[in-house]
Amino acid sequence: MPRSKAPATRRYPRFTLDIDWFVESAGGSSMGRGLEVSVRNALLPVTCTSPFATEATLFLSLPMRERMFKARCSARRSERGWLLTFEEVEPDDLQVLGHSLLGEFGAAALPNLEKRPVTELEL
Numbered sequence: 001m002p003r004s005k006a007p008a009t010r011r012y013p014r015f016t017l018d019i020d021w022f023v024e025s026a027g028g029s030s031m032g033r034g035l036e037v038s039v040r041n042a043l044l045p046v047t048c049t050s051p052f053a054t055e056a057t058l059f060l061s062l063p064m065r066e067r068m069f070k071a072r073c074s075a076r077r078s079e080r081g082w083l084l085t086f087e088e089v090e091p092d093d094l095q096v097l098g099h100s101l102l103g104e105f106g107a108a109a110l111p112n113l114e115k116r117p118v119t120e121l122e123l
Contacts, residue, residue, distance in 0.1 A: 037101070058070070060097075
């Protein structure tokens, strides 16, 4: 059974998918299979120190999809790889990603609505 590595505090959980991915950044590229993904970001298991600039484009080969998912991202190094935060995604691509996660992981892929950021109103 697929498992989530999402901490309890994450509003949009990331799930491990065994799919092909491709990243372009600053004239370089990298590809692999398997990553953690949510509707907001992806964690690539790339351990080299500087394969990406701060901006990158991520392509995913989602199941049951002819065209690849594409997201323009901001990239930053994390302890377990590279975190790509989605900055620009076509609505159709985002919808297909959401459907793929729901189909694979069920209700666990839904956002945790109880984990809303605290906001204060100034009067």
